[in-house]
Amino acid sequence: MxxxxxxxxxxxxxxxxxxxxxxxxxxxxxxxxxxxxxxxxxxxxxxxxxxxxxxxxxxxxxxxxxxxxxxxxxxxxxxxxxxxxxxxxxxxxxxxRQGIDRDAAKTITKAIKDAKLKVQVQIQGDELRVTGKKRDDLQDAIAVCKALPMEQPLQYVNFRD
Missing domain, CATH: 3.30.70.990 (YajQ-like, domain 2)
Structure with a gap:
């Protein structure tokens, strides 16, 4: 996945x-x-x-x-x-500022779930792991995150097929 x-x-x-x-x-x-x-x-x-x-x-x-x-x-x-x-x-x-705090993680998770994408989001300490069946769904999740009005800069790393 x-x-x-x-x-x-x-x-x-x-x-x-x-x-x-x-x-x-x-x-x-x-x-x-x-x-x-x-x-x-x-x-x-x-x-x-x-x-x-x-x-x-x-x-x-x-x-x-x-x-x-x-x-x-x-x-x-x-x-x-x-x-x-x-x-x-x-x-x-x-x-x-380093790491994603709990409130920001919940905001990101809620935004991805509200977008009705077929992905799962897991909070793992100060980072989030997004898993999906299709690569396009993950790219849509990145687009949703980039559209959020977050003060803290986010990076999208460790992309695996």
Missing amino acids: PTFDIVSKIELPEVDNAVNGVLREIEVRYDFKGSKATLEWDKETLTILADDDMKLRQMQELVRGHFAKRKIEAGSLDFQKAEPAAGQSVRQKILL
Whole structure:
């Protein structure tokens, strides 16, 4: 039986490349000379530290731009509320969204079932497996998923006949 998986993943080496690109651009830009603007990355969150709100907004645009160049969709970045840090500086956390949470999985499953396609959808942890008798039904299921208004980017992988 043909199957495929619906996942939401981010390539971590590409995140590392994008972060390094942002840091290099901060070092050479004239408007960041003498500022304490930094970007830190651990495996799940990015942390922006800027001198003021204006520099914070500029760094957000740098992050979005460099991530877009690296083919990481903006929907996988979850910008948290900016908070004051030491002195006049501002800190903001950016969460990297990976995996499909329960609510999104139920939404996708319901949409595929409402389309009356001859496929079965199984929730397997943070991904979905779609199984059907015909390849065309699976392609229709992908089209239904792409039409959904999801913030989080989805990938369709592991397509097997």
